[in-house]
Amino acid sequence: GENVEQHPSTLSVQEGDSAVIKCTYSDSASNYFPWYKQELGKRPQLIIDIRSNVGEKKDQRIAVTLNKTAKHFSLHITETQPEDSAVYFCAATLLNQGGKLIFGQGTELSVKP
């Protein structure tokens, strides 16, 4: 069945450094890959997404890359700030299964000032 693996589970960086979170998916039919940020006690919120016809997308300090051949995608955060500290989730959706969205296990990012 479909599966999304996310690594690392925890990540600690110094303020100003870059952070990279990686995900792999199992089903080659996946075609939509969103990333969500969840602060403590709050709901997950979309921060960036990418579709299968694009290899890279950037929004200010955040970028996502997609390698369809290898079935993996990554989130890159540059010039990290303490307010970037949160849990980040990757996800993959299967259009041929009616839009089912499966999440990775999450990465707890800690940015130290």
Add this chain to the structure above:
Amino acid sequence: DAGVIQSPRHEVTEMGQEVTLRCKPISGHDYLFWYRQTMMRGLELLIYFNNNVPIDDSGMPEDRFSAKMPNASFSTLKIQPSEPRDSAVYFCASSLSANSPLHFGNGTRLTVT
């Protein structure tokens, strides 16, 4: 738009009692999802609907769980009878289409004692 609205925000109940969680999706969104979040299992997809029709309920843990969507603006997730292991945060989310961003509600924190 007020976003996805869930109620109640918190629910504390005793084992064996019936629990009903409620969700109002964003108007015009065709997809509605119910997720459960725990530390151990992350964000699990329980069930999702397209145009009020349940598409995939393979994530529903067992027969004690049921979900309905009687119209485009309302859905319920019911647990009967509830057990301590059902304690979790339950999120409802909606999206415009199969390949579009998910908008989460604020969640219901369920505690079963």
